[in-house]
Amino acid sequence: MTAVDQTVPGGGRSRAAYDEGTRARLAADAARVVARYPDPRSALLPLLHLVQSEDGYVSPAGIAFCAATLDLSAAQVSAVATFYTQYKRRPNGEYTVGVCTNTLCAIMGGDAIWEELTDRLGVGHDETTADGRITLERIECNAACDYAPVLMINWEFFDNQTPDSAAEVVGRLIAGEPVAPTRGPAQVPTFREMSRVLAGFPDGRADEGVGAGGPTLRGLALARENGWTAPPFDGDPGGPAGGDASGEPASAAAGSTPAGSAPEPGGTQSSVDRPAAGAPERTADQERAEHRADDTSEPAGDPGTTETTKES
Ligand code: FES
Numbered sequence: 009m010t011a012v013d014q015t016v017p018g019g020g021r022s023r024a025a026y027d028e029g030t031r032a033r034l035a036a037d038a039a040r041v042v043a044r045y046p047d048p049r050s051a052l053l054p055l056l057h058l059v060q061s062e063d064g065y066v067s068p069a070g071i072a073f074c075a076a077t078l079d080l081s082a083a084q085v086s087a088v089a090t091f092y093t094q095y096k097r098r099p100n101g102e103y104t105v106g107v108c109t110n111t112l113c114a115i116m117g118g119d120a121i122w123e124e125l126t127d128r129l130g131v132g133h134d135e136t137t138a139d140g141r142i143t144l145e146r147i148e149c150n151a152a153c154d155y156a157p158v159l160m161i162n163w164e165f166f167d168n169q170t171p172d173s174a175a176e177v178v179g180r181l182i183a184g185e186p187v188a189p190t191r192g193p194a195q196v197p198t199f200r201e202m203s204r205v206l207a208g209f210p211d212g213r214a215d216e217g218v219g220a221g222g223p224t225l226r227g228l229a230l231a232r233e234n235g236w237t238a239p240p241f242d243g244d245p246g247g248p249a250g251g252d253a254s255g256e257p258a259s260a261a262a263g264s265t266p267a268g269s270a271p272e273p274g275g276t277q278s279s280v281d282r283p284a285a286g287a288p289e290r291t292a293d294q295e296r297a298e299h300r301a302d303d304t305s306e307p308a309g310d311p312g313t314t315e316t317t318k319e320s
Contacts, residue, residue, distance in 0.1 A: 101143035
């Protein structure tokens with residue numbers, strides 16, 4: 009082991025180049041990812057997650073591996089890796105704890121949670137505790153405003169937090185205890201485990217736990233209770249936009265007008281009034297599950313769409 013080939017606090021490794029065995033293993037995984045794209049360079053985002061799952065960050069070895077695999081220059085790979093906040097250029101903690109301090113979370117308590125965790129951990133934004141357990145981040149809105157204020161731990165949701173509940177869950181991480189998000193899998197994966205999932209290698213836990221919860225579905229429930237529908241779109245009454253909120257053509261939605269209301273122009277009717285009598289109603293979770301890849305042995309669909317950009 010050399011000075012540039014050593015274990016780092018977050019459990020990853022710092023190294024300038026991979027040994028033969030590691031390179032062969034990564035190359036086999038990379039080949040499966042690259043095969044999903046018509047142009048190999050399109051696989052760069054998942055491959056950056058892959059090397060991050062190996063080293064705990066995008067190491068010099070990881071950049072060189074991606075460049076060689078995709079016939080890119082190291083500068084091209086670095087340019088992408090430095091653009092997205094999910095790619096770490098320094099060894100990351102085992103758990104990234106993100107505190108949403110965007111507008112709604114901030115006024116609902118996010119700022120107080122941030123103060124509590126920075127005091128307790130003794131680190132600031134994008135800094136890692138000395139034991140390598142936690143990297144703390146301020147994060148922007150994670151589209152969970154209905155559960156504000158939220159904490160994200162390795163991108164799993166911890167909803168409706170308080171300074172005390174945030175301190176409690178972080179204390180458990182520091183103690184090495186497993187923690188479970190409010191929604192999602194039964195246990196939060198480590199940063200390296202999550203990076204491998206984002207590279208397109210599912211861990212089989214995508215359907216664990218609650219997906220869309222009550223607050224998220226409240227508007228849909230109210231619409232169903234009241235027979236509310238989406239307004240018609242007058243651009244193309246016969247096309248998908250002239251149909252219902254699910255994107256179905258108007259003809260497919262006609263006939264489901266709630267009692268006491270007049271049919272809408274073009275027969276438009278929102279999906280909130282379906283299903284038809286006798287048909288089983290599909291939940292949002294069922295619909296979501298049907299769109300997921302069910303083969304956990306193959307890379308999942310388009311993991312490269314999960315990145316968030318650097319804050320300006
Ligand atoms: S403002 Fe925090 S999740 Fe939207």
